[in-house]
Amino acid sequence: MTTSSAPGKIILFGEHAVVYGRPALAVPVTEVQAAAIVTDLPDNGTGGSAQAKKPDRVDWRKRVLVEAQAIGLSSDLYSLPPDEPLASTILLVFDSLGVSQPPACKITIKSTIPIASGLGSGAAVSVALIRALSTHIHRPLTDEQVNRLAFEIERLLHGTPSGIDNTVVTYCMPVFFVKGEAIRTLQPGAPLTLVIADTGVSAPTRESVADVRGLWKTDKPHMERLFDQVGEISRKARAAVESGDLPLIGELMNSNHALLQEMTVSSPELDRLVVAARAAGAMGAKLSGGGRGGNMIALVDSALAGSIATALETIGARRTIVTTISPQKG
Ligand code: PMV
DSSP states (O other): EEEEEEEEEEEEEEEGGGGGGGEEEEEEEEEEEEEEEEEEOOOOOOOTTTTTSSOOOOOHHEEHHHHHHHTTEEGGGGGGGGTTTTHHHHHHHHHHHSSSSOEEEEEEEEESSSSSSOHHHHHHHHHHHHHHHHTTTOOOHHHHHHHHHHHHHHHHHSSOOOOOOHHHHHHHEEEEOOTOOOEEEOOOOSEEEEEEEEEESOHHHHHHHHHHHHHHHHHHHHHHHHHHHHHHHHHHHHHHHHTTOOHHHHHHHHHHHHHHHTOOOOHHHHHHHHHHHTTTTOOOEEEESSSSSSSSEEEOOGGGHHHHHHHHHHHHHHHEEEEEOOOOOO
């Protein structure tokens, strides 16, 4: 049996602008995890034994079972549409490893990461799956290879992703991310305590990314100006995170939220949580991820985390997560 797990993630600064080459900051959220478990199955001959007749591609898919209770999925790979996200991930992993006859196995996905909420659930499942499958067939991959493959899957499933989700999830480190550039990890100068609050509305990231592209095509100078301002905020935020300047990080979060509103990716539910978090004592708050649903994040004094989370739940947050990003030792 081979098990691998990967954390969720949250974008601190720079979503949307990051698709246009501006920097963004994101951190892992280890309180939620996705896990992939691969177990061998006896080859029951459904696909034909290797000696008796050469099994074809269809045959091996019948000997690979996929189970993901959270989305009500329990099927052999053969019966799944090839564009079903888990099926396409599994096919891509075996394909890119050059494995044409994978062993009969059961692949189980378990995840505590809410889907479509900006917590990187898709990327975490991909990374856990890539690691579990490659290790199970004795072809472990380097982080760089895992990241590249996870990015390919993101592209397959989500159109034009920046690559920030797969990067943070793969390396499980805070990152300062610029699309296409080498990964730069971040070392916070002081612990950052965040309250993450879910609007309960599914975040239509693909749609919001497409709409921002539409606005950009209609008025490039305006949108480029907004992206430049976000890029500047991300750069300042990087320095503030590294020096542990919490009040400045909070201020920058508020400014970033205002720019995201201008990009039309906030929503009444997100704005309500942002306003309530600030009123309850947060140093700053903003939407996180694709927007129009999903999560809001607030930077808080750790002593106030509980009361701010409660205030957000009282006005309708579906759930809250409190996470602290601590400086790495060593
Ligand atoms: O909704 P999430 O957490 O997957 O974040 C999307 C972030 C965007 O910048 C909007 C898109 C991207 O690919 O970076």
